[in-house]
Amino acid sequence: MFLPNRNALYRQPLDAADVETLGIAGADTVERFLARRDNHVATPLRELPALAAELGLGALHVKDEGFRLGLGSFKALGGAYAVFRLVLEEAGKRLGRPVDVGDLDRPEVRSVAATMTVACATDGNHGRSVAQGAELVGARAAIFVHAGVSEERVAAIARYGAEMIRVDGNYDDSVRQAARIAAEKGWTVVSDTSWPGYERIPGLVMQGYTAIVREALRQLSEPPTHVFVQAGVGGIAAAVAGHLTIVLGAARPVFTVVEPARAACVFGAAKAGSPVKIAHGEATVMAMLECYEASPVAWRVLARVADGFMTVDEDDAVAVMRRLARPVGNDPAIVAGESGGVGLAGLVRAMADHKAELGLDGASRVLVINTEGATDPRRYAELVGMSEADVLAGKVLSGATQ
Secondary structure, eight states: EEEOOOOOOTOOOHHHHHHHHHHHHHHHHHHHHHHTTTTTTOOEEEEEEEHHHTTTTTTEEEEEEGGGGTTTTTTGGGGHHHHHHHHHHHHHHHHTTTOOOOTTTTTTHHHHTTTTEEEEEEHHHHHHHHHHHHHTTTEEEEEEEETTSHHHHHHHHHHOOOEEEEESOHHHHHHHHOOOHHHTTTOOEOOOOOOOTBOOOOOOHHHHHHHHHHHHHHHSSSOOOOEEEEESHHHHHHHHHHHHHHHGGGGGGGEEEEEEGGGOHHHHHHHSSSSSOOOOOOOOOOGGGGGOOOOOOHHHHHHOOOOOEEEHHHHHHHHHHHHHSSTTOOOOOOOTTTTTTHHHHHHHHHHHHHHHTOOOTTTTTEEEEEEESSSSHHHHHHTTTHHHHHTTTTTHHTTTOO
């Protein structure tokens, strides 16, 4: 299903607050913080010439976030960054002087951090980032997970010392529970979705994601003509589309948001013209994208700069995982988790059904983002038809598993 953006705000200027969050100065700040991370390196940009030729495109590149900061997901950039910023701001207030990223390891700043508890709801990856950020600065973390989050993903978060709190229901239920308990206990909520009166922290999370765009533009010989990015509540899509619009202006690429058909909350916002809560039906295999109400901050950006919205089915996502794991020709193998290849799944579907609407042809240069690697190795192995031992050994990347 495809929906062109006919919103009344489409192609209108971004709000000043969103320009400040997603613009060049904000991206500069993110890079200063990343430079202080011991394990920070730019993630690889992989070219897939065989798949591009098969689809009838000029070029296809995948920005592979499966290697980001040891967490295997783009979300490593958002939650931890927001935690760092919030700790420094609190330390500045209490110490009565400016503090910056270089002060994070100072005893007086860590003493402030030790009094703070950050909390969030998660499908898995955002919680790992928040928990890792808290551990790095010496704060406490309380992570709320809903019934659909696997034990493997819970364990991956808990190893950073976070308190894990199970919540009945779905992701949106865990968001509400996290906000309620945090308010009662005086914890700071570090959410990647927003609600009325709560926008700045989700904005910081989105700001962290601008590093992906900045790296990709440096790695490409010329800017893409088309970008397909998946969405849960919309944060990564809004960050990528917003930053591209700010830095490229009229030369920005055609931008398409892709979601699971079973959890298409941004698509629902596009149809309604504003965020709405969509019905919760059967769970989607694309677990990291299983959200039922778009973030208002993300929608505010996407309403202006996204060119179209589309959905993909369960089989589309699994087929792309398998194709990336077992490529043809000279294409590299890529480990893409259940949600990681959804942008590419959208591109494949668009080439079959929506080429004319999006202006896709043999001259198109397309960028997609693999937003996660095998963050749940057992589930990944099951879906791509490999053994978990081979996945954990990294044999998919070497091409040893065929």
